[in-house]
Amino acid sequence: MIRENIKKMEEYKPPLEGRTKKNYLLLDFNEITTEPSPKVKRALKKFIDSGRLQAYPEYGNLNKKIADYAGVKVSEVMPTNGSDQAIDIVFRAVLAPRDKVIIPTPSFAMFYQSAKIQDACILKPFYNRKDLSFPLKEVLDLINRKVKLIVICNPNNPTGSFISVNEVEKILKKAKRKGATVLHDEAYFEFSKITAKDLIAKYDNLFITRTFSKAFGLASLRGGYVISQKDNIKQLFKIKGPYDVNMCAKTAALAALEDTKYMTSYVKRIMEKSKPKLEKFLTKKKIIFFPSRANFLLIKVSQPEKVYKFLKNKGILVRPRNDPGINNTIRISIGTIRETERFIRIFKTVPENYLF
Numbered sequence: 001m002i003r004e005n006i007k008k009m010e011e012y013k014p015p016l017e018g019r020t021k022k023n024y025l026l027l028d029f030n031e032i033t034t035e036p037s038p039k040v041k042r043a044l045k046k047f048i049d050s051g052r053l054q055a056y057p058e059y060g061n062l063n064k065k066i067a068d069y070a071g072v073k074v075s076e077v078m079p080t081n082g083s084d085q086a087i088d089i090v091f092r093a094v095l096a097p098r099d100k101v102i103i104p105t106p107s108f109a110m111f112y113q114s115a116k117i118q119d120a121c122i123l124k125p126f127y128n129r130k131d132l133s134f135p136l137k138e139v140l141d142l143i144n145r146k147v148k149l150i151v152i153c154n155p156n157n158p159t160g161s162f163i164s165v166n167e168v169e170k171i172l173k174k175a176k177r178k179g180a181t182v183l184h185d186e187a188y189f190e191f192s193k194i195t196a197k198d199l200i201a202k203y204d205n206l207f208i209t210r211t212f213s214k215a216f217g218l219a220s221l222r223g224g225y226v227i228s229q230k231d232n233i234k235q236l237f238k239i240k241g242p243y244d245v246n247m248c249a250k251t252a253a254l255a256a257l258e259d260t261k262y263m264t265s266y267v268k269r270i271m272e273k274s275k276p277k278l279e280k281f282l283t284k285k286k287i288i289f290f291p292s293r294a295n296f297l298l299i300k301v302s303q304p305e306k307v308y309k310f311l312k313n314k315g316i317l318v319r320p321r322n323d324p325g326i327n328n329t330i331r332i333s334i335g336t337i338r339e340t341e342r343f344i345r346i347f348k349t350v351p352e353n354y355l356f
């Protein structure tokens with residue numbers, strides 16, 4: 001009874017279990033390493049004590065607050081249950097079975113999941129093998145009338161690679177000519193400051209997805225949103241269930257948006273202090289890492305599993321990667337300056353033969 005394409009798929013099961021039990025330093029999921037704004041906790045406690053847990057959600061001014069933050073019109077946003085749902089809804093809206101979708105690879109697992117659920121045909125131009133830069137020429141060359149969707153994960157997870165808005169526009173233009181849609185994933189926008197939102201007015205084939213899970217620190221609550229032209233957003237609302245965003249996510253997102261200073265101060269510390277410190281250390285140690293505009297770095301080591309286990313024993317979680325194109329790497333999320341110092345202290349004790 002189950003469709004063949006679903007039977008052929010594997011569940012996406014990231015290694016989440018047990019990670020918050022011990023007092024690990026969590027550098028494995030690109031979350032922030034501190035709690036979110038204190039305003040979030042206060043708002044959530046107030047909501048829990050309101051005696052309204054039994055009622056279905058009411059969203060009030062959520063769309064307006066998100067739109068104000070993103071600098072777009074209210075009619076141009078749709079809140080979602082994490083940006084995973086935002087991505088999935090865009091895929092469901094534009095891809096029919098056997099349509100082609102371009103996913104520059106390697107990239108975030110849920111793009112492939114959503115494509116497979118639609119039974120789409122996935123084209124995977126590889127990030128440049130040398131420096132993991134975005135394969136712009138290949139992507140442009142691949143766009144034809146059979147391609148219905150092009151994913152630009154900017155910056156890309158897990159490589160950290162990024163492209164300029166000018167380059168995004170080149171893809172959008174060709175996609176528009178050939179009748180294709182572009183999904184611009186901005187999950188790390190607050191860190192990268194790269195956004196295609198000013199192109200929304202000009203291009204009706206652009207969808208942007210964003211999240212409250214990363215810089216705002218609300219990963220456990222599942223909040224995200226899509227930005228696109230009004231008519232597209234109207235269509236997407238038909239796919240989303242009316243209460244997919246729960247009241248805790250809504251309450252937390254609103255409180256976080258009231259305290260963007262907290263978020264921007266965290267981001268500044270990570271990107272201007274911790275990241276340069278980590279990069280300087282890795283350069284000195286002659287460890288290869290790839291240019292990143294996000295709160296994580298992908299680094300080359302000879303034995304990723306061994307490095308992972310070594311660091312885990314010392315209380316630090318990172319993500320070993322062995323996918324084609326990025327074999328022998330680990331992805332390290334970047335924490336506060338103190339956490340970065342701790343990471344460096346421990347990383348210095350990793351046996352050399354695990355690294356080189």
Ligand SMILES: Cc1ncc(COP(=O)(O)O)c(C=O)c1O
Nearest residue numbers: 082083084108157187211213224
């Ligand atoms: C590039 C990218 N997009 C989307 C997401 C999904 O985040 P969430 O569903 O928590 O909003 C992630 C999470 O790691 C990501 O790395």
